[in-house]
Amino acid sequence: MSKQTILANVRSGLAKRRGSDRPLTAQECAPLQARLEDHVANLIPEIGKAEQSAAIDKFLEKLDVLKATTERLDSEADVPAAVTRFLKDNNQPNSVLVGPGNRLKDLGWDNHPLLEVREGLPETREPTSITHVLSAIAETGTLMIASGETVPPSILFLPENHIAIVHESQIVGNLEAAWEVFREAQTDNGHAGAMPRSVNLISGPSRTGDIGATMFMGAHGPKRLHVLVIRD
């Protein structure tokens, strides 16, 4: 049985440090278990410590460096008009997809009759999707999106364009702070069982440097990432 073989090999190697090749006792495991339960953050550099308005500025600045585009809006009611503008500016089909049963469907799209808004899973060659985020990270211009009933991961990767809605209050300084937001959003104190199938950290549109050592957008994921930042 490979499991026993591997664990025996690991223990016999570590025996040179531990003085014995027996499994750890409950007493020896206790501080390790506590380390997992406490999940303390390690060193966070200054660039990750921006807060409030500085964090919002930094987030927008990082998205620009990452070649994502942004627009600031006063409320979610302005989203349909902003989406229409984005599609027109980029010469994209008048069609957006929201996740199955996602409340984005009820955003008041009626004033834009030319825009087709569908809900469900993306087609293989889906043009544009729109999602909310769970949190956004100023340090690296990163979106944190957790999968779930109304947020299938495929909606983040199959479409050619991804539009993400971020509320200013969702912007935090660093990844550790985003994990805190994530843990609070989960039941069971954020420990396993409460993890969704996937947590996606997205920093800009898809890219590759594999041909001719030159960077091109849209390798396999979205070619464009457009972030709508809503003022609170």
Place this chain on the structure above:
Amino acid sequence: MQENPLEFRKNSVEALADENMQAAVGFVAFGFPLMRKMAIDIVPEFEDLREAGKAIKDHTLDHLDFYLEAFEEKVIASGGQVHWAATPEDARQAILEICQRRGAKTVTKGKSMVTEEIELNEFLEDNDLVPVETDLGEYIIQLDGQKPSHIIAPALHKTVPEVASLFKKHHAEALGSEPRPDDPESLVGEARTILRDSFVSADVGITGANFLIAETGSTVIVTNEGNGDLTQNQPPVHIVMASIEKVVPTLEDAATILRILARSATGQEMSVYTTFSTGPKRATDADGPEEFHVILLDNGRSRFLGTEFQEMLRCIKCGACMNHCPVYTKVGGYTYGSTYMGPMGSVITPNLMGIEKAWTLPMASTFCGQCASVCPMKIPLPDLLRKWRETAFEKNLPSATERYGLGLWVRYVRHPKVYQLLTKIAARFLAHWAGSRRLISWLPLASAWTDFRDMPAPQGDSFMSLYKQQQAEQKRAGVDK
């Protein structure tokens, strides 16, 4: 070029004459270090982050049995399965068993060096499965039946016209034989079009893992293209191929190492997609795989534990050591004849293949120390290479001439008086030999140098005699005060 580390010398001669390879390693030597430097210069705490990353890995490795079992428990709790694989054969069989049970035909693959290590593609093909590499670089070299020449930029040695002609040949069936645009951007678009259908029609998706999280049972992939995500999300089965040293305790620990990983690898602050996968899709999820399997491969890694080589298990496969290596950036990845190349590869490979079959790799180092100075995990690579050299000498692996020469030098260096006298004579002799040009164009036993360039003449004195002179002068100056 032969896939045999013992052919290093012969392979290196071929690589030096290969213009495409030279252009590629030229980019590696210039581009990657520059991008890395720019990304770390904006974090004054980079050194402290390296220390923090090292501490996390050291702690985890010291308690690896605990963290592996904790990880397994959480994978099972979230509906997944863990398959422990002591050997590459165990790993291949575990994967085959899953594929056959599902009646799979095609398998999409995210970029994974561990699947290269266990030669998974060849094995899957032998068992009537069709593996499709989806990382653009891996896809290109798969079309040409090659292996990665760099761990993070596998097809760097392929020129744009070479890629265009591979695509022309292999995409004719799907896209027709009319001429298509062959600029790099169009080629990227063409690969996107072709692979899109593979993503949605594959029966099984296999990815690697940059981290395994013990706290949550999550596996983590870090990519820029999004191919890894489409690989692990669209097919009904997701298999993660990971090695045992990838585990870290918590999500916060992964956050720390992520800060140094992308900076050291591509010079990004963060790669575009970092994805934490935990178990199969949940009952109410609209998509995602029905099955989630993690293969945990040892393949000799546990032999490193408790030895000086334990430090090597901190490696996060960023490639910084090879990007800064004066040897790799001349001879390229294929010269090493092994899955892993450059300084990290030269430490890992003798353990994977046996020192008898790979002793030439630790010799292929100038011990300049650049690799250790840029390694985000502070692995003392030159020290570990030196350890392998010692083992190689103990086992009489280098040629008799080499061992005899070194033995002679050892005897001579153990007698400082004789050594100093002889070097003094040699220095004077060489200065005289060089004449007024002060350059030596031919020297016995040194044709490897003098065939290609002149050797500058010593100025006529040895280091020790100059040192003694200087000490004496300082002493006089001190007395004068």
